Amino acid sequence: xxxxxxxxxxxxxxxxxxxxxxxxxxxxxxxxxxxxxxxxxxxxxxxxxxxxxxxxxxxxxxxxxxxxxxxxxxxxxxxxxxxxxxxxxxxxxxxxxxxxxxxxxxxxxxxxxxxxxxxxxxxxxxxxxxxxxxxxxxxxxxxxxxxxxxxxxxxxxxxxxxxxxxxxxxxxxxxxxxxxxxxxxxxxxxxxxxxxxxxxxxxxxxxxxxxxxxxxxxxxxxxxxxxxxxxxxxxxxxxxxxxxxxxxxxxxxxxxxxxxxxxxxxxxxxxxxxxxxxxxxxxxxxxxxxxxxxxxxxxxxxxxxxxxxxxxxxxxxxxxxxxxxxxxxxxxxxxxxxxxxxxxxxxxxxxxxxxxxxxxxxxxxxxxxxxxxxxxxxxxxxxxxxxxxxxxxxxxxxxxxxxxxxxxxxxxxxxxxxxxxxxxxxxxxxxxxxxx
Amino acid sequence: xxxxxxxxxxxxxxxxxxxxxxxxxxxxxxxxxxxxxxxxxxxxxxxxxxxxxxxxxxxxxxxxxxxxxxxxxxxxxxxxxxxxxxxxxxxxxxxxxxxxxxxxxxxxxxxxxxxxxxxxxxxxxxxxxxxxxxxxxxxxxxxxxxxxxxxxxxxxxxxxxxxxxxxxxxxxxxxxxxxxxxxxxxxxxxxxxxxxxxxxxxxxxxxxxxxxxxxxxxxxxxxxxxxxxxxxxxxxxxxxxxxxxxxxxxxxxxxxxxxxxxxxxxxxxxxxxxxxxxxxxxxxxxxxxxxxxxxxxxxxxxxxxxxxxxxxxxxxxxxxxxxxxxxxxxxxxxxxxxxxxxxxxxxxxxxxxxxxxxxxxxxxxxxxxxxxxxxxxxxxxxxxxxxxxxxxxxxxxxxxx
Ligand SMILES: [Zn+2]
Ligand SMILES: [Zn+2]
Numbered sequence: 001x002x003x004x005x006x007x008x009x010x011x012x013x014x015x016x017x018x019x020x021x022x023x024x025x026x027x028x029x030x031x032x033x034x035x036x037x038x039x040x041x042x043x044x045x046x047x048x049x050x051x052x053x054x055x056x057x058x059x060x061x062x063x064x065x066x067x068x069x070x071x072x073x074x075x076x077x078x079x080x081x082x083x084x085x086x087x088x089x090x091x092x093x094x095x096x097x098x099x100x101x102x103x104x105x106x107x108x109x110x111x112x113x114x115x116x117x118x119x120x121x122x123x124x125x126x127x128x129x130x131x132x133x134x135x136x137x138x139x140x141x142x143x144x145x146x147x148x149x150x151x152x153x154x155x156x157x158x159x160x161x162x163x164x165x166x167x168x169x170x171x172x173x174x175x176x177x178x179x180x181x182x183x184x185x186x187x188x189x190x191x192x193x194x195x196x197x198x199x200x201x202x203x204x205x206x207x208x209x210x211x212x213x214x215x216x217x218x219x220x221x222x223x224x225x226x227x228x229x230x231x232x233x234x235x236x237x238x239x240x241x242x243x244x245x246x247x248x249x250x251x252x253x254x255x256x257x258x259x260x261x262x263x264x265x266x267x268x269x270x271x272x273x274x275x276x277x278x279x280x281x282x283x284x285x286x287x288x289x290x291x292x293x294x295x296x297x298x299x300x301x302x303x304x305x306x307x308x309x310x311x312x313x314x315x316x317x318x319x320x321x322x323x324x325x326x327x328x329x330x331x332x333x334x335x336x337x338x339x340x341x342x343x344x345x346x347x348x349x350x351x352x353x354x355x356x357x358x359x360x361x362x363x364x365x366x367x368x369x370x371x372x373x374x375x376x377x378x379x380x381x382x383x384x385x386x387x388x389x390x391x392x393x394x395x396x397x398x399x400x401x402x403x404x405x406x407x408x409x410x411x412x413x414x415x416x417x418x419x420x421x422x423x424x425x426x427x428x429x430x431x432x433x434x435x436x
Numbered sequence: 437x438x439x440x441x442x443x444x445x446x447x448x449x450x451x452x453x454x455x456x457x458x459x460x461x462x463x464x465x466x467x468x469x470x471x472x473x474x475x476x477x478x479x480x481x482x483x484x485x486x487x488x489x490x491x492x493x494x495x496x497x498x499x500x501x502x503x504x505x506x507x508x509x510x511x512x513x514x515x516x517x518x519x520x521x522x523x524x525x526x527x528x529x530x531x532x533x534x535x536x537x538x539x540x541x542x543x544x545x546x547x548x549x550x551x552x553x554x555x556x557x558x559x560x561x562x563x564x565x566x567x568x569x570x571x572x573x574x575x576x577x578x579x580x581x582x583x584x585x586x587x588x589x590x591x592x593x594x595x596x597x598x599x600x601x602x603x604x605x606x607x608x609x610x611x612x613x614x615x616x617x618x619x620x621x622x623x624x625x626x627x628x629x630x631x632x633x634x635x636x637x638x639x640x641x642x643x644x645x646x647x648x649x650x651x652x653x654x655x656x657x658x659x660x661x662x663x664x665x666x667x668x669x670x671x672x673x674x675x676x677x678x679x680x681x682x683x684x685x686x687x688x689x690x691x692x693x694x695x696x697x698x699x700x701x702x703x704x705x706x707x708x709x710x711x712x713x714x715x716x717x718x719x720x721x722x723x724x725x726x727x728x729x730x731x732x733x734x735x736x737x738x739x740x741x742x743x744x745x746x747x748x749x750x751x752x753x754x755x756x757x758x759x760x761x762x763x764x765x766x767x768x769x770x771x772x773x774x775x776x777x778x779x780x781x782x783x784x785x786x787x788x789x790x791x792x793x794x795x796x797x798x799x800x801x802x803x804x805x806x807x808x809x810x811x812x813x814x815x816x817x818x819x820x821x822x823x824x825x826x827x828x829x830x831x832x833x834x835x836x837x
Binding site for chain 2: 328
């Protein structure tokens with residue numbers, strides 16, 4: 001085990017911790033930006049440090065294709081290759097294959113896929129995934145798992161869960177650098193609480209340095225998503241980090257943190273930046289929109305990042321989706337926003353202010369929705385008529401304050417499912433995220 | 437604006453000092469104005485700009501045509517003009533319509549009412565009144581007057597028309613000007629020595645702060661260019677600065693300086709960066725720097741010449757050295773050739789960011805060397821040495837072919 005995990009503060013199930021990795025001492029909850037090919041698109045490593053990034057994710061599949069793990073190893077590992085002094089995490093490569101190549105096939109041996117270079121069939125076994133990740137040298141490496149979309153049901157889910165458990169032993173056996181790299185196991189089992197339970201128990205028995213909750217963010221509804229996270233975090237050991245894979249919408253991060261998760265990763269903040277969308281406390285701001293052309297306010301007047309301190313929405317509007325600088329500046333702001341969110345979660349838990357933080361976080365989003373509903377020309381949430389309808393109903397036919405109180409209740413008594421507001425909250429989030 | 441020429445070398449080459457309105461630093465000339473896309477360097481974000489040599493990097497060239505789409509003049513005025521809009525407060529801005537990359541003069545559609553340009557938003561005809569509206573909202577420290585730039589091959593008649601129009605537009609622009617920025621009078625004349633002289637003499641009669649020499653880099657040969665340049669500069673007063681567009685290569689810059697030009701743009705750096713090239717010529721000015729261990733045949737294979745290397749080449753795959761040993765730019769201090777080679781291979785934007793930083797840093801160093809040579813009265817030796825090395829290289833390449 002090459003990490004130390006010390007919990008510094010709690011609020012019910014939420015926790016703030018210090019995660020000491022070989023290359024960096026991190027504060028959780030934390031968001032990890034995705035740097036697929038050994039770089040976060042358009043940002044220098046100096047800027048990433050300045051923004052407060054603690055761990056960057058590298059994609060094993062892409063790095064193995066180019067420049068190859070052999071080369072990275074020969075040149076001293078990924079940290080040195082990309083000159084990133086802080087922590088790194090690599091995925092197993094399996095998920096990327098399954099999602100990027102339609103010809104991937106999973107057998108007991110491993111993931112078979114067609115080489116994108118010469119079209120020949122190739123095989124990624126658990127042993128090989130670990131070997132590649134050992135060469136890349138990240139602080140945290142991920143076990144190869146059998147990923148099934150949560151929308152799939154039936155015996156395939158059970159098969160995948162048991163296979164994931166069989167593969168973890170092969171991963172552990174293949175791991176050659178346990179004193180420098182931490183192997184995380186991944187909980188599978190779809191939306192089935194029984195299967196998830198078996199998987200958690202199986203992995204916990206192996207006493208791994210940390211655990212990930214996998215197979216989510218694949219199109220399941222938010223209600224199911226939170227139930228799975230809540231169930232897994234409740235069953236995972238208190239003294240080990242918990243990583244919810246592929247989660248990156250600010251609201252999801254807040255909710256998962258309330259449920260006791262510690263780490264998140266997602267391409268969303270940087271990808272959405274390239275399409276001209278900024279993350280703001282109110283939700284999202286589409287800089288491409290015509291209304292931005294005359295807006296001389298910063299992207300987020302409360303944000304203290306380099307971009308918001310210097311630039312107007314109007315200027316960013318004329319850059320986005322046309323000039324490289326547009327996506328550079330928006331990525332900078334979006335990652336700054338995510339890091340600020342991580343820091344705020346951490347400090348509010350430590351200071352015992354978590355419910356207040358969550359209330360403020362939600363209220364800001366809610367306020368803007370209210371504006372949209374009263375037909376004030378509003379640039380946020382332009383195209384969610386369905387959501388507006390649902391919200392409208394709640395706003396004008398129920399008590400607004402009561403609704404917020406219910407949310408507080410939900411977060412302070414994070415026992416699922418107790419509150420009436422949960423189904424509603426679930427549909428809310430569903431529509432918010434869909435519109436991205 | 438203040439300008440003073442302080443030293444001359446070999447006749448026309450001169451070194452001086454330029455002080456622009458919003459830039460608190462005195463900039464030494466000959467100087468490189470950093471070309472921008474919508475006011476910022478194409479890839480180097482504003483927080484990385486201070487890592488470039490200061491104050492050399494504090495002159496930015498902008499094209500008002502970049503703002504035609506997306507931002508209205510009114511909004512730019514509301515924001516408060518260039519320094520505020522770009523968040524760059526200690527920089528000097530020079531406005532020139534042509535950016536030599538995506539906005540180029542299109543002389544066939546230019547008519548007596550205005551100059552035509554090919555731009556990313558299609559072909560645009562810019563009249564003096566529209567141009568001055570752009571200038572009064574952008575509020576640059578200096579701006580060149582509207583010019584009818586023609587390529588080298590046009591008829592004598594078209595050439596004469598271009599000079600007549602350019603001089604008329606100069607008067608129109610100055611009459612319409614409502615800003616405090618300094619005016620650089622545009623001088624054109626294509627490849628006709630007589631028209632170049634006539635235009636220069638006409639512009640000198642007006643109360644301009646400096647001169648902008650247009651119509652170069654549009655098809656003329658390097659051999660004929662020097663005579664054309666001196667036909668202009670010999671007619672200009674020594675106490676006012678001279679800016680030019682369209683000369684980018686090191687040897688072109690040296691030729692321009694030999695003819696008495698003070699200010700250049702950096703589109704060359706953009707082209708290098710886009711192509712994956714990094715400047716590597718030695719900045720000591722004297723020492724020969726052809727690495728002994730690279731054989732002649734390799735030299736021609738890998739698309740390197742004596743001034744630059746192409747980092748896409750596979751020989752850099754495992755090269756853990758910086759682009760230039762001892763270079764103190766952000767890129768060379770932090771990254772290896774192998775990493776940049778990888779970034780280029782996988783089409784990651786960081787490659788261009790790192791290359792633009794290094795190339796700008798390196799080219800600013802080249803200008804610094806030139807100024808030193810002028811101050812020490814050995815500009816012509818410096819230039820000869822530089823060109824000789826290029827010739828060596830051509831010979832080397834020819835021998836190994
Ligand atoms: Zn910001
Ligand atoms: Zn350098």
